[in-house]
Amino acid sequence: MIKKETLHLTRDSRTMTVVLVMPIVLLLLFGFAISTEVNNINIVAVVNKHDDTSRNLIEKLRINSYFTFKGIVAFEEVEPMLRRGEADAAVILKSENGNTAYQIISDASNTSMAQTATGYVESVLTDGTKPPVLMRTLYNPQLKSAYNFVPGIMGMIFILICAMMTSVSIVSEKETGTMNLLLVSPAKPRTIILGKLVPYFILSCIILTLTLIIAYAVLGLPVSLNILNVIWVSLIYIILALALGLLISTLANTQVTALLVSGVLFMLPVVMLSGMIFPIEDMPVVLQWFSCIIPARWYVSAMRTLMVQQLPASFVMTQVAVLSAMTVAVLIFAIKKFNTKH
Amino acid sequence: MKLRILKILLKKEILLMKRNPFIPRVIVALPLMAMLVLPLVANLDVKNVSVAVVDNDRSELSRRIVADMDASEYLSVQSCDFIYDEALKSIENGDADAILIIPADYSDRLTKGENPQMSLDANGVNASKGMLGSRYAAQSATSTVSQWLSETGVNRPAPQVNVLNLYNPTLNFRNYMIPALMVVLIIIICGFLPTLNLVNEKETGTIEAMNVTPVGRLTFVLSKLIPYWIVGLLVVSVGMLIGWLVYGLVPAGNIGSIYLAAILFSLVMSGLGVTIANKSATILQSIFVMFAFIMIFQLMGGLFTPIASMPQWAQDITYAVPPRFFIEIMRAVYLKGASIADLSTQYLALTGFAILFCGLSAFTYKKRS
Amino acid sequence: MNEKFAISVRNLVKRFGNFTAVDNLSFDVARGEIFGFLGANGAGKTTAMRMLCGLSYPTSGSGTVAGFDIMSQAEYIKRHIGYTSQKFSLYEELTVSENLTLFSTIYGMSDIEIKKKSEEIFMTLEMADMRNTLVKDIPTGWKQKLAFSAATMHSPDIVFLDEPTGGVDPVTRRRFWELIYEASSRGMTIFVTTHYLDEAEYCNRISIMVDGRIKALDSPENLKKEYNCATMDEVFRIVAKDAKRGD
Numbered sequence: 001m002i003k004k005e006t007l008h009l010t011r012d013s014r015t016m017t018v019v020l021v022m023p024i025v026l027l028l029l030f031g032f033a034i035s036t037e038v039n040n041i042n043i044v045a046v047v048n049k050h051d052d053t054s055r056n057l058i059e060k061l062r063i064n065s066y067f068t069f070k071g072i073v074a075f076e077e078v079e080p081m082l083r084r085g086e087a088d089a090a091v092i093l094k095s096e097n098g099n100t101a102y103q104i105i106s107d108a109s110n111t112s113m114a115q116t117a118t119g120y121v122e123s124v125l126t127d128g129t130k131p132p133v134l135m136r137t138l139y140n141p142q143l144k145s146a147y148n149f150v151p152g153i154m155g156m157i158f159i160l161i162c163a164m165m166t167s168v169s170i171v172s173e174k175e176t177g178t179m180n181l182l183l184v185s186p187a188k189p190r191t192i193i194l195g196k197l198v199p200y201f202i203l204s205c206i207i208l209t210l211t212l213i214i215a216y217a218v219l220g221l222p223v224s225l226n227i228l229n230v231i232w233v234s235l236i237y238i239i240l241a242l243a244l245g246l247l248i249s250t251l252a253n254t255q256v257t258a259l260l261v262s263g264v265l266f267m268l269p270v271v272m273l274s275g276m277i278f279p280i281e282d283m284p285v286v287l288q289w290f291s292c293i294i295p296a297r298w299y300v301s302a303m304r305t306l307m308v309q310q311l312p313a314s315f316v317m318t319q320v321a322v323l324s325a326m327t328v329a330v331l332i333f334a335i336k337k338f339n340t341k342h
Numbered sequence: 343m344k345l346r347i348l349k350i351l352l353k354k355e356i357l358l359m360k361r362n363p364f365i366p367r368v369i370v371a372l373p374l375m376a377m378l379v380l381p382l383v384a385n386l387d388v389k390n391v392s393v394a395v396v397d398n399d400r401s402e403l404s405r406r407i408v409a410d411m412d413a414s415e416y417l418s419v420q421s422c423d424f425i426y427d428e429a430l431k432s433i434e435n436g437d438a439d440a441i442l443i444i445p446a447d448y449s450d451r452l453t454k455g456e457n458p459q460m461s462l463d464a465n466g467v468n469a470s471k472g473m474l475g476s477r478y479a480a481q482s483a484t485s486t487v488s489q490w491l492s493e494t495g496v497n498r499p500a501p502q503v504n505v506l507n508l509y510n511p512t513l514n515f516r517n518y519m520i521p522a523l524m525v526v527l528i529i530i531i532c533g534f535l536p537t538l539n540l541v542n543e544k545e546t547g548t549i550e551a552m553n554v555t556p557v558g559r560l561t562f563v564l565s566k567l568i569p570y571w572i573v574g575l576l577v578v579s580v581g582m583l584i585g586w587l588v589y590g591l592v593p594a595g596n597i598g599s600i601y602l603a604a605i606l607f608s609l610v611m612s613g614l615g616v617t618i619a620n621k622s623a624t625i626l627q628s629i630f631v632m633f634a635f636i637m638i639f640q641l642m643g644g645l646f647t648p649i650a651s652m653p654q655w656a657q658d659i660t661y662a663v664p665p666r667f668f669i670e671i672m673r674a675v676y677l678k679g680a681s682i683a684d685l686s687t688q689y690l691a692l693t694g695f696a697i698l699f700c701g702l703s704a705f706t707y708k709k710r711s
Numbered sequence: 712m713n714e715k716f717a718i719s720v721r722n723l724v725k726r727f728g729n730f731t732a733v734d735n736l737s738f739d740v741a742r743g744e745i746f747g748f749l750g751a752n753g754a755g756k757t758t759a760m761r762m763l764c765g766l767s768y769p770t771s772g773s774g775t776v777a778g779f780d781i782m783s784q785a786e787y788i789k790r791h792i793g794y795t796s797q798k799f800s801l802y803e804e805l806t807v808s809e810n811l812t813l814f815s816t817i818y819g820m821s822d823i824e825i826k827k828k829s830e831e832i833f834m835t836l837e838m839a840d841m842r843n844t845l846v847k848d849i850p851t852g853w854k855q856k857l858a859f860s861a862a863t864m865h866s867p868d869i870v871f872l873d874e875p876t877g878g879v880d881p882v883t884r885r886r887f888w889e890l891i892y893e894a895s896s897r898g899m900t901i902f903v904t905t906h907y908l909d910e911a912e913y914c915n916r917i918s919i920m921v922d923g924r925i926k927a928l929d930s931p932e933n934l935k936k937e938y939n940c941a942t943m944d945e946v947f948r949i950v951a952k953d954a955k956r957g958d
Contacts, residue, residue, distance in 0.1 A: 014622070018630040022637070029641055033656035040650045082508060083678045084685070085670065088650075101504070108507035109677035111515045113648055118505050119477065160633070168626050255625045256538060260364060272383050281390055284382050311434055350816040354805065361804045361845075547798030554764050554794040555817045556786055710785060711767050 006199045019165075019203065023157045023211050030149040031219045041117045044070045044087045046078060049095040057093065057125070066120050082107045089117040150215045151303030152276025154234065155296035157211070158204055158241045159270050164262040166200050166245030171258040174249075193338065197242050204238045221307055229313040230306050233320060237299045240327040244295075247334040270296040298322045347557060351565035355539075359569060365535065373527050373577050377584040380523055381516045391475035392420035394429040394438040403449040403490055410486045411442075416478045433465050439475050440464045442483065452487070453494065509594075509677045520591055521672035522645050524581040525665055528604065529639055531577055532570045532611035533632055540566060540619035541628045553709040563704040567612045574608025575601060594679030600672065602682070606692040607668040613699025620706040639665045664695040717742045717869050717900035718763060720774030720781070725758050725767065732758040734923035736772070740902060740916075742868075745895050747914030748904040749947065753956040755923040756904040757797060757873055763902070764794050764871055777868045790818070793862030793870040797877065799854055801861060803847035807838065810846055811861055818865035825864075832860045835890075852883035856890060863894050870894060872903040876910065888913050911943045919950045926950045 043061055047054045062069045070087055081087040082105070092103040104121050106114040212230065215221045244266065252258035272278065273287065274296035280288055291297045302319035305311050313320075359365050393411060397404045412419040420438045423429050432438040441463040451458040460483055464476035510517050543549040552562060578600065585591040593600060615632065622628035640646070642656070643665035649657055660666045667688040674680035674688075682689055718740040725733040733755045740746045750756045761767040763776050765785030774781045777791035801810045808829055815825045833839040836856050841849055846857070855875055863870055872891075876884045888910070895901050903914070911917045911931055918928040927934055927950050931943055938946045 012624070012627060015627045015630050018634050022634050025634075026637065026641075029638070029656075033642070033652050033659075042650075079508070080684075083674065083680050085674060085680075103504045103506060105506045105508055107678070108510035109518060109673055110648065111510060111518050113650070114507055114510075118507075164629075165626065168629075172624070172626070256364070256542065259538075259625065259629060260368075272380065278383050287379070287383060305436075309434060315434070344819075347817055347819075350813055354802065354809070354813050357809065358802065358804050546803070547796055547800045548802055550766065550796045550798070551794070551800035551814075552817075553766055554789060554792070554796075555814065556789040556819075557817050710765060 019161055023207055024214060026153050027214045041067050042070050042088045043067045044073045044090045046075045046090060046092040047072055051095060053100050054093050060124050064124060078105060088113055091121055151300045151307060154211055155274055155300045156270050157207060158238050159266050161204055162200055162238055162241030163245040163266055166242060167248035167258040167262055168255050170196055170249035171252050172255050175255060201242060208234050222310060224310060226306055226310055233302050236323050236327060240295055240323060243327060243330040243334050247330055250334060250337040269294050274300045276300055295326055348561050348565060352568055355565055355569045369573055369576055373580040376523060376527055377581055381519055391417050391439045391478060393417055393479050394420050394432045394441045395422045396426050396429050396441060396443045397422055398446040399444045399448040401449040404444045407483050407486045411482045414482050417482060440479050442479060516589060517591055517677060520585050520589060521676040522669050524578050525669050525672055527577050527581060528574050528608055529611060529636055529665060532574050532608040533615050533636055536566055536570055536612040536615035537619045537628050537632050540616055541622060541625050559707050560704050563616060563707050566616050567609060567700060570608045570612035571605050574604045578604040593676045595675035599675050599682045603668055603671045603692060606696045609696040610664045610699050613703045616703035617706050639663055643669050645669060667691045716740060718776050721772060723762060723772035723774060724770045725762060726770045731923055736925060738918060738925060738928060740900060742900055743898055745901040745915045747911050747917035749911055749917055750920035751954060754920040756920055760871055760873055760904060764792060765789055791868045793867040795858045795862045795872050795875055797873045799858060801846050801858055804845060806843050806845055808842045814861050815864045820865055828864050852879055855879055856887060859890055869900040869902060874904055908943045908947055919947060921951050921954045922956050
């Protein structure tokens with residue numbers, strides 16, 4: 001049984017490529033391409049009188065690595081340049097009787113860019129005095145967003161592969177009628193289910209290994225014995241996702257329904273509400289409650305504690321307990337559903 | 343290509359779309375859900391930053407710093423300890439986002455004219471919250487200190503800066519997200535629906551019935567693409583309506599230029615969808631390939647994270663990511679009131695992609711195997 | 712252009728990797744003939760038919776269908792043929808008349824012609840009250856007849872029918888063959904695959920395919936004489952006894 005399914009799975013080489021390459025590409029993109037840090041701010045200056053102050057300031061903007069200085073322009077040019085996106089912010093210097101007044105005009109359509117740009121320009125203007133507060137970062141010294149996203153990506157990929165792939169593949173057998181062929185065969189329903197699930201379980205384990213290798217070797221997450229904790233918690237989550245896939249397959253009758261159900265019920269909430277991209281505590285309270293029933297929320301938070309903060313397993317007991325309870329509940333429900341149907 | 347044939351094929355597509363139990367609902371429900379829930383969720387404005395303070399100074403000033411911080415809109419003081427390890431524990435438990443350490447004799451040294459430093463340790467696990475949150479905390483502490491300094495007469499000259507936030511004066515993050523959300527909706531709807539539609543025709547065998555007729559390749563493919571103009575326009579209209587009714591956001595620019603971009607972009611997405619479907623044998627395969635494209639489009643298009651923050655090589659790649667241009671157009675038209683002339687590069691790029699993907703979808707559609 | 716033959720192929724081969732689905736097929740079908748293509752499942756009937764209809768490229772060989780070259784003029788062939796596939800392939804979510812209009816418009820029929828022809832079909836099939844019913848809601852027997860009518864509506868030179876009577880009750884099958892005879896009497900060439908051996912008797916000539924090759928080709932009477940059998944069933948059993956493929 002397992003052999004047949006594995007064969008079936010590996011023969012579709014394109015899906016396999018996507019499934020194996022996607023987590024790697026995502027991790028690398030998050031690791032090296034995507035950051036929430038704002039730099040490369042395109043800035044222009046408007047100067048009404050060229051003097052030492054203005055020359056000084058422009059020099060500072062020019063050498064500052066956060067800015068790309070786009071030149072000195074006329075005041076009328078500022079708005080069109082911001083509108084066309086050629087500049088992100090402008091510094092306006094007005095010299096009168098030896099006093100200089102500063103104005104910063106920023107393109108606030110991108111809020112975080114505007115805020116950061118203003119902050120940077122202000123610090124360039126006040127440069128010279130030591131800042132009264134020294135800022136440091138714990139756990140994640142370069143503020144690498146990648147660390148933050150690794151658990152989220154894992155949470156998403158496992159749901160995608162386990163829940164979506166299993167449910168669609170089981171339902172497709174229902175559609176073509178081969179499922180009935182299997183069910184009338186002497187094999188027990190339990191064996192049939194197991195035969196369906198094991199290959200996906202193995203596939204998930206391969207992906208888990210790949211993700212961990214990349215996270216630790218390429219993205220440089222600190223290596224420690226905690227990896228073992230990461231692995232066993234992930235295994236619980238994978239089993240939960242497989243159980244969900246089985247459940248969907250008993251509910252859906254066509255591949256398209258299975259896809260929509262797993263897509264709408266799992267993928268969207270996982271991306272939006274698991275805390276993967278958007279912090280849960282900033283959501284409205286109702287959505288915060290709602291996020292509690294999303295398995296990925298618990299998994300992502302456990303992974304963050306274990307992988308990024310490097311804390312021992314005792315810190316994730318709540319999450320593990322919730323995940324285990326969910327797994328048992330879904331599994332019982334799915335098997336019951338499967339048995340009554342066939 | 344005969345117009346009469348195209349017309350009857352389009353009629354067939356639209357009838358099938360209308361009679362499908364899911365599609366009309368998806369076209370209305372998905373925008374509704376996304377536009378109502380997402381702006382609440384996708385709130386990258388950092389709020390509720392909790393700070394644990396380690397106060398080794400225990401002076402009037404240090405108490406004032408804590409009180410001001412707690413009173414601030416974005417910050418709340420979670421605990422006030424005298425031992426660093428206690429504060430660190432609250433970070434490890436996830437109760438605090440940052441630790442502010444006020445060194446011993448801070449206010450004394452400050453009055454003596456020295457320049458002592460407080461330090462702020464941010465929890466870097468959530469990068470954006472760590473960075474923005476610690477900046478807020480630092481700002482709050484700094485302003486308390488400078489206020490205190492000016493009150494006690496130890497004033498330091500600082501340049502007066504006047505800040506003007508154009509286009510979005512309240513710095514509302516939602517205004518930045520909502521136009522881009524409509525892009526996400528078109529990516530998902532106009533990407534998945536044509537793919538599913540065509541693969542479904544393959545699996546049910548109706549495509550065979552078409553292939554054995556003398557219908558032209560281009561005609562057939564066009565009949566698959568054109569309905570998604572309409573879908574794209576519908577989705578954008580629902581999105582704009584919600585943006586106006588719920589969030590009070592109306593485009594500053596011309597609605598026509600939004601619709602034009604939406605048509606071009608839905609052509610890009612449906613062209614891609616049909617191409618993928620042409621090359622796929624099963625629903626699962628086509629969905630996974632489409633899914634990979636959609637993930638990369640969303641991440642590299644500058645939707646959640648600014649393109650300008652990417653390293654140069656990644657920025658170069660984004661020129662090959664069509665939604666990048668559509669997102670730029672949507673944001674510029676919506677918030678800045680930019681015209682088609684202002685955005686000619688983006689419109690040209692979208693047109694190019696539309697032609698490319700539609701051509702590709704006609705080219706990869708084979709009537710014979 | 713071959714005036715005498717509707718279909719004429721020489722040495723037609725189709726390979727999928729190492730697997731030779733159709734092996735060196737050569738035969739002619741005269742105009743107006745009802746030509747039966749018999750064989751077990753997997754013998755290569757459908758593959759051969761798909762090559763003739765321009766749905767699949769032959770690996771090698773040559774031939775003409777309706778006077779056009781099967782290699783280079785597939786799109787011309789398509790204007791002169793009708794086809795029903797093994798899978799039922801009308802749009803289930805369209806009504807009966809919407810399906811008929813769709814296909815006949817693609818073949819370039821005018822609106823008046825379409826209207827007239829549709830009425831005729833509703834008459835002969837006795838399904839006038841079903842014209843606005845979704846195809847998925849009409850009974851299976853009607854569906855097959857409807858698919859046949861849709862494929863012949865534009866009066867093609869040749870109609871290809873791929874197991875048109877699969878899973879249909881004997882009465883409907885009988886009725887279906889009446890439709891085929893009626894189309895034949897209007898001058899259409901009929902090319903039909905089947906694995907019902909009794910249906911073979913209805914054909915002018917039949918060919919029996921075994922493992923991708925034609926093992927026997929003649930009229931049912933001649934075949935029975937040649938193999939000294941009373942029924943086509945026995946003929947088939949003798950011809951196909953060495954078959955390796957199929958179930």
